[in-house]
Structures are given as structure tokens and as C-alpha cells.
Amino acid sequence: MMPVSTRIVRIAPERLGGWISRFGSRHGTPAVEVAPHQVTCVCPDGAVAAIALRWGALPGTGDPLAELIESVLRQRTVGALLVRRKAHAVGVFTGSTLLDGRHDHHYVQGTTKAGGWSQQRYARRRGNQTAKAYAEAAADVEAVLVPAADRLEALVLGGDGTGVRAVLADFPALQELAERTAQPVYPVADPNRSVLAGFPDLFRAVPITLNELA
Known part of the structure; x- marks a missing residue:
């Protein structure tokens, strides 16, 4: 032991x-x-x-x-999904080589100290912005990962666990692949091209x- x-x-x-x-x-x-x-x-x-x-x-x-x-x-063919509230990235790798990928940033307001009705309106607006950000990430999943799903051996995740789960909710086959892969949700900075390209350093x-x- x-x-x-x-x-x-x-x-x-x-x-x-x-x-x-x-x-x-x-x-x-x-x-x-x-x-x-x-x-x-x-x-x-x-x-x-x-x-x-x-x-x-x-x-x-x-x-x-x-x-x-x-x-x-x-040299496995692996899908990658990185989600944070203000950015996302989606890619397909063989080994450490990025074959196909997309990334984008989103405007989501930060927290506020306002109270009462102002706070509630602010929370609704922030929630709507977050939902829009996750929907845009899901659109890139549809464009990049879904067409490659039959050849993916694994799906590795990064960023915020809540965001990743929200984006994968509409893709049960990919969600199952991520569960079979059984790797953690890796911590990453707000995803951009360089963060996506360097992601194999973490998951490999x-x-x-x-x-x-x-």
C-alpha cells in the first residue's frame, strides 16, 4: 500500500x-x-x-x-472540449497535432454588489449571456466533434465543469465518450488558439x- x-x-x-x-x-x-x-x-x-x-x-x-x-x-485521435463562461474551444487531435479546431470569446458580465430588483435583473441578464455563450460552444461542437465522432477514441475536457456539462447535454453520444475516457476536467485559462493547441501537454x-x- x-x-x-x-x-x-x-x-x-x-x-x-x-x-x-x-x-x-x-x-x-x-x-x-x-x-x-x-x-x-x-x-x-x-x-x-x-x-x-x-x-x-x-x-x-x-x-x-x-x-x-x-x-x-x-497517436490516438481525440476530441477536446474546453469551456469557460467567457470563451470556448473545440478541437480534434491526433497525438499532439491539432487537425481541426474552433474557438471564440463571449461577453458575460462579472458579478455585482447591487441589491434588490437591480440585482435580480443583473442576474437574469448574466444568465442569458451565459446561456448564449454555451449555445455558441455547442454549435462548434456540432461543427467539429460530431462529424468526427465515429473516429474519436476519447473526448477530453477542460475549463469549467458546469460549462462543459451544459454544452455536452445535447450530445449524449459525446457525453458517454467523455465518461468512458474517465479523465478529469483539466484546468485551463480562457480558451484561445494557443490554449487549444497546447492542450495535449495536459491530457497526454x-x-x-x-x-x-x-
Whole structure:
């Protein structure tokens, strides 16, 4: 069992093989334990590294570390939906390459300290602006993700969880794909072209939980 004191590092897929090799060199050849959601390396000196399987279980037919590296390096076709109240971005990636994408910004008023009827009118106006922003994001989902749905292996999400759920509400098949992908809603700044293009740095990174001896 992993000790209470842990930390998490995130490694680019291309660096994972070298990281595992150096980990073994420092701590001794690890015993490898495979579970549906992670591969755990337990070294002779007590160092432990639990490597998350972001893309699902390994085949289990060969060397688990080799299968792990092959899994994280595979160039998957992945949809991406980033939603915040004032901006959204939608894209289709193969590996880290953006094949198709759209992004837009929206005007949504900030909070107010006004009270009474003024506050209620303000809240209604802000709610209408937010609904319009989500509708525009949904239109880009319709244009970019829906035509690609049959070839998407995963759907990764970023931004605000409430906004993402609101936009996906009209797309049950994509919503199911996101649930099967089982990755978190990644924190991102207000989406723009550069934020969208850099999103693979987040969703492709391999999280590794290290114990206090690692």
C-alpha cells in the first residue's frame, strides 16, 4: 500500500521510457504490479511509483512496462472540449497535432454588489449571456466533434465543469465518450488558439504518484 506521504509528477509520453529506466537505476529493478487503472513499480529500497493508465487497461499479453510505454505513445485521435463562461474551444487531435479546431470569446458580465430588483435583473441578464455563450460552444461542437465522432477514441475536457456539462447535454453520444475516457476536467485559462493547441501537454501527460522514498 502506498504510504500517506506522496507527490505526483506528470511526464510527457515521449519521456516515460527514460524516466522508468532512471527510476530503476536509482532504486533497483522494480517488481511490477498491474491493475486496471495503474501500473505500480515497487523497488527493493521501498520506493514506489504508481503510473496512471489514462487510456484504459493494458492488453496484458507481454511485458507490462513495454505495453505501458506503447500505450502512452500511441497517436490516438481525440476530441477536446474546453469551456469557460467567457470563451470556448473545440478541437480534434491526433497525438499532439491539432487537425481541426474552433474557438471564440463571449461577453458575460462579472458579478455585482447591487441589491434588490437591480440585482435580480443583473442576474437574469448574466444568465442569458451565459446561456448564449454555451449555445455558441455547442454549435462548434456540432461543427467539429460530431462529424468526427465515429473516429474519436476519447473526448477530453477542460475549463469549467458546469460549462462543459451544459454544452455536452445535447450530445449524449459525446457525453458517454467523455465518461468512458474517465479523465478529469483539466484546468485551463480562457480558451484561445494557443490554449487549444497546447492542450495535449495536459491530457497526454502521464501522472505518476511517488511515495516518500521515491
